[in-house]
Each structure stands twice: as C-alpha cells, then as structure tokens.
Amino acid sequence: MTAMQIFFLIVGLVILGSALMVVTTRNLIHAALWLIVTLFGVAVLFAILDASFLAVVQVVVYIGAIAILFIFAVMLTHKEMRDRGPQLNNSWWLNAIISLLTFGGLFWMLQSWNGFSKTAADFPSSFDAVGQLGKALISPDAFVLPFEVASVLLLAALVGAVYIAFNRK
Amino acid sequence: MIPLSWFLILSAALFSIGLFGVLSRKNAVAILLGIELMLNAVNINLVSFWRYGDVSQMAGQVFAIIVFAVAASEVAVGLALVISVYRRRNTVIADEIDLMKW
Numbered sequence: 001m002t003a004m005q006i007f008f009l010i011v012g013l014v015i016l017g018s019a020l021m022v023v024t025t026r027n028l029i030h031a032a033l034w035l036i037v038t039l040f041g042v043a044v045l046f047a048i049l050d051a052s053f054l055a056v057v058q059v060v061v062y063i064g065a066i067a068i069l070f071i072f073a074v075m076l077t078h079k080e081m082r083d084r085g086p087q088l089n090n091s092w093w094l095n096a097i098i099s100l101l102t103f104g105g106l107f108w109m110l111q112s113w114n115g116f117s118k119t120a121a122d123f124p125s126s127f128d129a130v131g132q133l134g135k136a137l138i139s140p141d142a143f144v145l146p147f148e149v150a151s152v153l154l155l156a157a158l159v160g161a162v163y164i165a166f167n168r169k
Numbered sequence: 170m171i172p173l174s175w176f177l178i179l180s181a182a183l184f185s186i187g188l189f190g191v192l193s194r195k196n197a198v199a200i201l202l203g204i205e206l207m208l209n210a211v212n213i214n215l216v217s218f219w220r221y222g223d224v225s226q227m228a229g230q231v232f233a234i235i236v237f238a239v240a241a242s243e244v245a246v247g248l249a250l251v252i253s254v255y256r257r258r259n260t261v262i263a264d265e266i267d268l269m270k271w
Binding site for chain 2: 146
C-alpha cells in the first residue's frame, strides 16, 4: 500500500464521515458546516485525480458560493425548526434500507464490469490539462454549445430566483 | 497508484448517503443539502473516468463543469422557493408544504 493510497483512504473516510453528519445532525447550521468539510474533501480528490482547475472551482464555487448560500437560507428560516422534535421523518429506517440497497446495487453492477479495477496510466508530463480544458470549452468542434447553454441556464435561474424570492409588500 | 474501483465505491457510498438525506430529512433546506451530496458523487465519477480513460478527451471535465453550473442554479432556485414558502406559510417542513397535494 503506497502513501497515496493511505492518503486516499484518509480523505475518503473524512468525506463519508462528514457526509453522514450532514444528513443526521440536528442543527442545520452544523449540517451546512459539515457540508463544507465534505466539499473540501471532494476538492482534494479532484487534486489527486490531476484535475487542478476543477479542484479550485470546487473550492471557489461550492464552498465560497453554494455553502454560504445554504448558511444564509438556514439563518433566514431556522426559527421554526428549533426544538421541533426529530429532524428525520418516521420512515427513516425504510429510507436507510433503500439507500443501502442502492449502494449494494451500484456495487454489484460495478464489480461485474471488467474495467472496474484498472489503474491509471501515468499522467503525461508535457500535457497541459487546463489549457486543453479551456480549448475544449470554446472550440466549435467540442463543447461550445453545451457551455453557452449552461451559461444561459445559470442566468435564467438567477433571474427566476430573484423573482421568486422578491417581497412584493 | 489508486485503482479506479476505490473512487467508484467512494462515490457510490456518497451518493447513497445523499439519497438517505433526501428521503429522510424533514427540513426542505436539508433536502437540498442531500441533493448537493449526490451531485458531488456524480462529479467524482465523471472526473475519475476522465483520468482513468484517455486524458486528451476532455468530456469528463467539461461535464463536471456543467454539473457545477446546474448545481448552482438548482440551489439558487430551490432556496428562493424555500424562502418564499417560509414567508407565506411560515414553515420549511416538507410534509407541511402540501398546497399542491391532491
């Protein structure tokens, strides 16, 4: 077992442990803070996978924008949830069984795939992954149309969010 | 080097935890937290398939970026809806938001 594998196992345990805290902890502010730990662990995984641009975007967009937005939303609505009994609904044990079955089904399906345990080729040292990603995003032969559609979707969603949350009184 | 299976198992476990959160939480904001966990599991899968396949094909990373954009817009609209419902009906519990229940 190499040092990289031990590092991966530690990061994986942090991700899964903090994700469990996100779905089970009573205080929603704490859940949002545990979500930040999970997102940071995923950013570390992106760095392990040589996706440096995505690791930075994960920190900037997910932790810097989405997690802060969650904390704002919890603070704007949390008055009602204080001391209102259990945070999980009555059928949580059934949901736990469904989740375990989903994991088991995914695991069974993946381990029957013959590329399951393959290892990566060494990352080519002269390969400019960030530059190639930028070219792929704006090249007409590659992904310029999905990229533009995503930006229009983001604009429409933000205009819609302002309209929905606007107080007319 | 880390085998591909470790990443796939980790993301399957993260997806299942997020699914449990979506199904079991009462608070609508906490349901959105579970959805974020599931989207992150998908992103781990996309990036690890990019790395373990042909790295000169950028489709995996491009799709992960599009998932980022979709997640950001989903959170913006979802939280706006939650705040709007909270303002009108004074609740964020998903079971009590039954205005459209037939």
